[in-house]
Amino acid sequence: MEVSEKMYKLGTKRSAIRELFEFGKRKAAEIGKENVYDFSIGNPSIPAPDCVNEEIKRILTEEDPVAVHGYTSAQGDEATRKAIADYLNKKYETEFTPDNFYMTCGAAASLTIVFHSIVCSNEDEIMTAAPFFPEYKVFVEGTGAKLVVVDADKKNFEIDLKKSEELINEHTKAFIINSPNNPSGVVYSEDTIKALAELLDRKQKEYDHTIYLVTDEPYREIVYDGVEVPFVTKYYANTIVTYSYSKSLSLPGERIGWILVPDEVKDSKAVYAAVCGAGRTLGYVCAPSLMQKMLVKCVGQTGDVNEYKKNRDLLYNELKEIGYNLRKPEGAFYMFMEAPNGDSDEFSKRAMTENLLLVDADSFGCPGYVRISYCVDHDMIKRSLPAFKRLYDSYR
Amino acid sequence: MEVSEKMYKLGTKRSAIRELFEFGKRKAAEIGKENVYDFSIGNPSIPAPDCVNEEIKRILTEEDPVAVHGYTSAQGDEATRKAIADYLNKKYETEFTPDNFYMTCGAAASLTIVFHSIVCSNEDEIMTAAPFFPEYKVFVEGTGAKLVVVDADKKNFEIDLKKSEELINEHTKAFIINSPNNPSGVVYSEDTIKALAELLDRKQKEYDHTIYLVTDEPYREIVYDGVEVPFVTKYYANTIVTYSYSKSLSLPGERIGWILVPDEVKDSKAVYAAVCGAGRTLGYVCAPSLMQKMLVKCVGQTGDVNEYKKNRDLLYNELKEIGYNLRKPEGAFYMFMEAPNGDSDEFSKRAMTENLLLVDADSFGCPGYVRISYCVDHDMIKRSLPAFKRLYDSYR
Numbered sequence: 001m002e003v004s005e006k007m008y009k010l011g012t013k014r015s016a017i018r019e020l021f022e023f024g025k026r027k028a029a030e031i032g033k034e035n036v037y038d039f040s041i042g043n044p045s046i047p048a049p050d051c052v053n054e055e056i057k058r059i060l061t062e063e064d065p066v067a068v069h070g071y072t073s074a075q076g077d078e079a080t081r082k083a084i085a086d087y088l089n090k091k092y093e094t095e096f097t098p099d100n101f102y103m104t105c106g107a108a109a110s111l112t113i114v115f116h117s118i119v120c121s122n123e124d125e126i127m128t129a130a131p132f133f134p135e136y137k138v139f140v141e142g143t144g145a146k147l148v149v150v151d152a153d154k155k156n157f158e159i160d161l162k163k164s165e166e167l168i169n170e171h172t173k174a175f176i177i178n179s180p181n182n183p184s185g186v187v188y189s190e191d192t193i194k195a196l197a198e199l200l201d202r203k204q205k206e207y208d209h210t211i212y213l214v215t216d217e218p219y220r221e222i223v224y225d226g227v228e229v230p231f232v233t234k235y236y237a238n239t240i241v242t243y244s245y246s247k248s249l250s251l252p253g254e255r256i257g258w259i260l261v262p263d264e265v266k267d268s269k270a271v272y273a274a275v276c277g278a279g280r281t282l283g284y285v286c287a288p289s290l291m292q293k294m295l296v297k298c299v300g301q302t303g304d305v306n307e308y309k310k311n312r313d314l315l316y317n318e319l320k321e322i323g324y325n326l327r328k329p330e331g332a333f334y335m336f337m338e339a340p341n342g343d344s345d346e347f348s349k350r351a352m353t354e355n356l357l358l359v360d361a362d363s364f365g366c367p368g369y370v371r372i373s374y375c376v377d378h379d380m381i382k383r384s385l386p387a388f389k390r391l392y393d394s395y396r
Numbered sequence: 397m398e399v400s401e402k403m404y405k406l407g408t409k410r411s412a413i414r415e416l417f418e419f420g421k422r423k424a425a426e427i428g429k430e431n432v433y434d435f436s437i438g439n440p441s442i443p444a445p446d447c448v449n450e451e452i453k454r455i456l457t458e459e460d461p462v463a464v465h466g467y468t469s470a471q472g473d474e475a476t477r478k479a480i481a482d483y484l485n486k487k488y489e490t491e492f493t494p495d496n497f498y499m500t501c502g503a504a505a506s507l508t509i510v511f512h513s514i515v516c517s518n519e520d521e522i523m524t525a526a527p528f529f530p531e532y533k534v535f536v537e538g539t540g541a542k543l544v545v546v547d548a549d550k551k552n553f554e555i556d557l558k559k560s561e562e563l564i565n566e567h568t569k570a571f572i573i574n575s576p577n578n579p580s581g582v583v584y585s586e587d588t589i590k591a592l593a594e595l596l597d598r599k600q601k602e603y604d605h606t607i608y609l610v611t612d613e614p615y616r617e618i619v620y621d622g623v624e625v626p627f628v629t630k631y632y633a634n635t636i637v638t639y640s641y642s643k644s645l646s647l648p649g650e651r652i653g654w655i656l657v658p659d660e661v662k663d664s665k666a667v668y669a670a671v672c673g674a675g676r677t678l679g680y681v682c683a684p685s686l687m688q689k690m691l692v693k694c695v696g697q698t699g700d701v702n703e704y705k706k707n708r709d710l711l712y713n714e715l716k717e718i719g720y721n722l723r724k725p726e727g728a729f730y731m732f733m734e735a736p737n738g739d740s741d742e743f744s745k746r747a748m749t750e751n752l753l754l755v756d757a758d759s760f761g762c763p764g765y766v767r768i769s770y771c772v773d774h775d776m777i778k779r780s781l782p783a784f785k786r787l788y789d790s791y792r
Binding site for chain 2: 001002003004005006007008009010011012043044045046047048052053056057060061065066068069070071072105106108109110111112113116117118119120135138139141142209210250251252253254255266267270271272273274275276277278279280281282283284285286287288289290291292
């Protein structure tokens, strides 16, 4: 092979989700789209709030056309970073400045840039807790470092701190958490965050080097029943926050997000400089300018999250009633369900015979479970219920 | 240092262009913006063609709001890739299909993705010819490979093929060319492209492995007096084209471009797969979706290039008249001028005393010359001419 074998493999290996997607397309052609129940894709199903398109049109009509589409500074438009700082400061009583933020082309960019900025050697390890977003492995390994996974706490899908402690060692560079969680829908509790902060702080003293807590929180605003997502910078000084507007503003294709390096981070100016350097090396010149300018007005808004709540409530109640073992998610738009016989690979395949597309959570580091994305048409959920019932009954 | 030293350095080192920019800002505050003649920045000064904003507004008004801002496939929207293939096929009599294209977040992304996809070892070398865009070094070194620079051919700023041949060795993985060229404004002639193709073909046979010719051509449509830019895939089979709409559509902030892997490339499917894998590893999920959708209608359009031509003609004729030694650029929006005493560092500093901001071409691998960006207000050029005259006279 004359190209990079590593890149070739990453470019050819089909994900389980992709396989399901292709199956769904074939089936839809065969038996009609309305008879395929696709719970596999984690794309927002509600439109962006009106503010987004209205503001884009206003900018295109009223503002200097050369500046609108021009380069912003590499860190991002000053007005955009100020709007974000102001919003967070008001909501969380923090004291961020525009200079704490670096605008990015979405969550994946935020994560790759942070990992490239903090990894110093191939011996470095970055930890996460199962279940976790599978691309973490790709992004971490892209830096030469190793992703170390803490097994899932299957009781309540918080972070297993005892197992975490066993795995932390002198090579541990960072711990990455994702809350509200994809795929479990869990919002890590304040107690969990406090205990994790205590553990990391103890360990960074023991090893005499910084352990960063990287939080990946594109689902922050997608929560139900008034659940509060703890703002992690308030619990642990060496926290780096990564964010994206893909889910909150329903803009996954527009690639717009940010990295927050608070002043409390040790040598925060050096960390921020390394973030700038990593962005440059990876080819991120600036975040899309029109979207940055739109944010000045639309920061803090969301699509109609109540639509997801309606889906969650219907699906959770009905599946529980049928007899499935699953937990009620507090956030994001995923439900995590145990395979009735414990074999999630077999279960997701058997589900396909009922035209139900459920993702085996093996790739999320949690075999035995499936992920059900309920960012779907409400009527599709209704239509799918008899299929879920037949599927369950087939195990009795 | 607890962060990556390499990334920290890249994030803190100020470029010569940035220094000039800061100087210009200070001076403008002091003596008025109209008295500072800033020829340092390579940003389009003409607005995007009307089609762009009109089409964006139409899409936002008429199309499904969830799909408009939704993820496209990693390769990019099928309709967009088809529009690009159709346009090139018609213009250059090629036979590309949508599957030859991979949409990216602009030229820098195109280049980093290509470099990461083809580099297999830290011994790999990627060559370019001076003068060259300085970020090539950052992007190539980000893969672990080495950038090898062929000294400039100062007679006509084509590629010095004799020196190129001396530098090609068993580690040479690719040769990257940029035409129309930043900073020289040269469009490499068909003879040069043919001779380079012949050289690379001979060398890849000699070393029995592929040498890719990577072309970076964001300035392709910005040419004057009917000059033709040879389409390199027609001259050399193992050509990978990288492109961006930053210059042709005046959209540098929007981050939209593509990579073209023609079928003629050896093992083209594997190369394309490696491109997909590299995009994934670097955190590029998809190119901005709204901009992709806009392109279906606007591919092949440009801003009013005649504005640049007017600037070029005025500035070239006047500087020549004053006595400077410079070449008339056929493309892009840069002019390359010799420092009267041969010391471009001293010359660009002395120019600052006349409030003329000219970039020392040392960082472009070509000391002794300065780059003059004429993507500026036409009246600023007129106002600057006495300063250019005094500067020249100071060397007599």
